[in-house]
Amino acid sequence: MGKSADPIRFKARLSRPATPKGATWSFVVLPKSASKQLPTRSMVTVEGTLDDAPFQATLEPDGEGSHWLKVSKALREAADVAVGDTVALAIAPVAKEPEPRVPADLRKALAANAAAKATWGDITPVARRDWIHWITSGKKAETRVKRIAVAVDKLASGSRRACCFDRSGMYSKGSMGAPEEAD
Known part of the structure; x- marks a missing residue:
């Protein structure tokens, strides 16, 4: 506990x-x-x-x-x-937030941009988890590709948090929520 x-x-x-x-x-x-x-x-x-x-x-x-x-x-x-x-x-x-698992496509994009990688290494595990969740919450493959590009650009410019991301799911209906229960 x-x-x-x-x-x-x-x-x-x-x-x-x-x-x-x-x-x-x-x-x-x-x-x-x-x-x-x-x-x-x-x-x-x-x-x-x-x-x-x-x-x-x-x-x-x-x-x-x-x-x-x-x-x-x-x-x-x-x-x-x-x-x-x-x-x-x-x-x-938990007393200390664990490191999130970084998807391979994001890891590759960060490795290709030193400034983005530096910011990524300096932010908290919670901020990294939020970036990952924002990127992976898109329903289409092309959305994910776009979000990785935006994330790398924002991180490279020093942004530490995913902007305009409803972390609670209460205000952006449909993007987050519990699974629907099977009959």
Whole structure:
């Protein structure tokens, strides 16, 4: 558990996403009362337990003022739970935000621009995560290509944050949100 905060305890239903078909992962939407205890409405990395199985994950905003947790097949099996079960969770924000995984196309673009790479190396893991999320949240391949170019240009000019990016998903309906539950 995180050393910086008391655990937030709640129960929620484990659901299967409607898409993609055949997904092996499942998800939990946090009750708003639990989400309100987190330090931000945007993405937040937590550590905790799902039915006593330990995990660390980044919660994503659901666009409705709460968050959702993607539950891997491995975590579901470790917790010995199934889709449809009501599960007990205890979570707390991590004391130190972990480094995000940088997609290969972004890593290549940063390597090709020394000024952008220097700014990237100087910003916080949360800022890097926000840039990555903004880039990868586009639905079309060409949008992603454009966003990488914009990000590299802005980083090269010293911009430290992705501008005009609704981190909570509450104001840009459709760009963020919990998965739709399968029937």
